[in-house]
Amino acid sequence: MISPRWSSFGTPGRHGLCRAIGRWLAGALGACLLWAGQVQAQTQAQAQAAPKLQLTGLDDVRLITNVGLSVPPVSFSCQASAAHIRRYLRAAAESAEEALQAYGHFNARIERSISERADCRDPALHIDAGPVTTVEEVIIELPESIREIESVREFVAEQRPEPGDPLDQAAYDALRDGLHSRARRLGYLDARFTRRELLVDPATQSARIALVLDPGSRYRFGEVVIEQSILEPELAQRLTGVPPGAPYTSRDLLAMNQNLTGTEYFESVSVRPMLDERENLEVPIEITTYPNPRTSYELRAGYATDVGPRVGARVTRRYVNKRGHQWSARTELSAIEQRLDTSYTIPRAADPLRERYDIYARVTREDNNDIVTTAAASGMQWVRENHPWTQSLFTEYLFDRTGYGDDPPASNGFAILGGRLGYNGLDDQLFPTEGVVFDVSLQGAAKPIASAASFVRGRAFAGGYLPVGRWIFAGRAEAGVIVTDEFDKMPRSLRFFTGGDRSVRGYEYESLSPRDADGTRIGGKYLLAGSLEAMFPVVGDDWYLAAFVDSGNAYIDPEAELKTAAGVGVRWRSPVGILRVDVAQPLDGGDGLPMLHLGLGAAF
Structure with missing residues (x-):
């Protein structure tokens, strides 16, 4: 049996068909590339042969730039007639003359010509800018109500030309328009110039400026x-x-x-x-x-070597009622401290933007350095915030139950009255590089008024940042004092402790404190601490190297010595705030080893 098959000279087989199509595509692609190359060569040749305006004679970059931007573009071909090129040169010369006058050159000489080259003719301008016109007299008349305003006074002082200055029409326009716009921004919406003159005498190369403003009535x-x-x-x-x-x-x-x-x-x-x-x-x-949505929810997480991992949650009721009352509650949890608090805020009707009343309550538990404290407080405060200042007065009742070491816990209550004054002039709250901040607080209680002891407690903190070139220098100082005859009854939360990430690095969290006979840290009546730090950027503006010296202590005996440590660190401006990695070495002559301090995320 003979099987049918295709003839070798009939319809091609599968492989022959593919080879034929391939040869056809290759030929088509080659033709396209050849055509594209010819078009590109032709375009380049045409571009090289296109007429170009030739400018000569100027050496001032400002004049060259302004003339080049002012003259009309060349829109004719190399085959254009001489009459066509001369018409273009007349228009170009007029535009160049106006461009030169903008910088005070009113006696410029401009020569027009046609430059011949092998395959084209170029229009050409040879320019002699001539002498510059100078300002001879300046008259600016403003009503006292506008003239005495600082922003206007500074603007006039910066922009007003002095006799003998070269005439700059753009500067004159900026002065004129700036005065008018500032008057309108101050509420003089109908302000107008009764005299607005720029007079130029080309013969004497001098100019006179007069601006007389009638502001009209203020809106x-x-x-x-x-x-x-x-x-x-x-x-x-x-x-x-x-x-x-x-x-x-x-x-x-x-x-x-x-x-x-x-x-x-x-x-x-x-x-x-x-x-x-x-x-x-x-x-x-x-x-x-x-x-805004009426209720917001927030979760937080962070880490610091002081307290280890920490998490927090917050719920806020942005508007409880139409009187603008607000409510919030939050919790913060770490291995050392657990906290729950809530507050109800009432804006003061007479000045709700800056003043408010807070009714609050909080419960805390802290277990650190063999001290276990459970405390609860409730109270109210008045706050006035008038950036950058903050003032507050508060009264609260504090119940504190604290056990030091193996001693049984003692419970005490205090009716506290206090106040605070703060200032925050930092340029950036997450990563400050300049500015000053300070905070002063004073509080106390009287034993006859539902308190376990009478005391007065004061605390002051000041800090600042100073940029010098690429360096950033930072410093802070803190001092505190408690005046009482019954320090043993003072609540743990009001005693002074220091040491750790944010006070004296090189020492453990709250490890700098007086001790009792059993060696348990009991907190101090006095506090003194300070720090100096220098930072230098190493990668853009986000990574910094730092070197620092910290010193401080909390003590009962005013003659106690300060503990000092020094170290180096790295700072990273992360999207969620600053990341701090520090290594600090105590310098008090003991056996202390270098200590690593790490801070990440928002500070609660």
């Missing part, structure tokens, strides 16, 4: 309409921070947005002045708000 903030439904209208109005009828300024307009956004009530805020609807010297304001 005030009119009706403020706030679109929101979560707060009482009166409270929302006060949260803007700008009282009705206040002078209209762009700074206060921005402050309205920042003040409302800075509260926890709103996710976003849009403030719009209705300038087209102003009348009777009042500008109505329309504010659109979008509320």
Whole structure:
């Protein structure tokens, strides 16, 4: 039986078909590449043959740049007629003349010509800029209400040309427009120049400037309409921070947005002045708000060698009612300390943006250095925050049950009254590089008023950062004192301890403290500690090397010696805050070994 098959000269077999298609594709690709190469060569040749404007005679980079940006582009080919090129040269010369006048050259000489080359003709301008015009007289007249404002005074001092200065029309425009815009930002929305002159005498190469501003009447903030439904209208109005009828300024307009956004009530805020609807010297304001979710939840985690791993959780009720009350509760857990607290915040109706009342309660348990403490406190405080200052007064009842070493726990209660004054001028709260911060507190209790002992406790802290070139220098100092005749009854939470990651590195957490006869650390009546540190960036602005010296102690005997340690460390500006790795060596002559200190994440 003979099987049928394809003839060798008929329809090709599978492999012959593939080879034919391959040869066809290869030929097509080669043709495309050849065509593309020819097109590219032709385009390059055309580009090389295109006319180009030739500028000669100028050596001032500013003039060359301004003329080059001002003249019209060459849009004709090498085959253009001489008449066409001459028309272009007239337009280019006029534009160049205006560009030179912008920098005070009013007597420039410009020669036009056509430059021949092998396959093309180029338009050419030879420019002699001539002498520069200088300012001979400057007259600036502003009403006292505007002239005495610091921002205006500084602007005029910086921008006002002096007699003999070269004329710069761009600088004149900036001075004129800057004065007008500053007047409008200060609420003089109808401000206008009654005299606005720049007079140039080309014959004498001199110029006179005159700016006389009539500001008109100053506008005030009119009706403020706030679109929101979560707060009482009166409270929302006060949260803007700008009282009705206040002078209209762009700074206060921005402050309205920042003040409302800075509260926890709103996710976003849009403030719009209705300038087209102003009348009777009042500008109505329309504010659109979008509320935050009513309740927020937060989980935290971190690690430090002081307390080891730590976790925390927080729940916040951003607005309990339309009076703007807030409630929050949080817990923090580590191997050494466990804490639970809650607070209820009431904004002060007269000034809700800066003042509030807090009603709070907390329960803590701490087990460290053979001291076991369980404490509970409840109280209330008044707080006023007027950035960068913070003031507060508080009263609370504290119950403390503490056992030192093998001694049985003792329970004591205290009715405490206290106050605090703080200042925070740091440029960055997560990784400061400049600024000053300090905090001073004073509190006390009287034995006749439901307290186990009478005492007065004061504490002061100050710190600062100073950049010098690429270096950052930091310093801090802390001092504390307790005045009492019954120190043995003082609650553990009010005694002084030091040592650890954030005080005297090289020593364990709260290990610097007086001891009793059994060697148990009992805390001190006095505290003195300080630190000096220098940081230098090694990788961009995120990685730093640090060297430091810490010294301090907590003591009962005022003549006790300070403990000192020195070390080096690494700082990393991480997305969640600063990561600190330090190695510190005690310098007190003992057998102490270098100690590693590690801090990661937010400080609770």
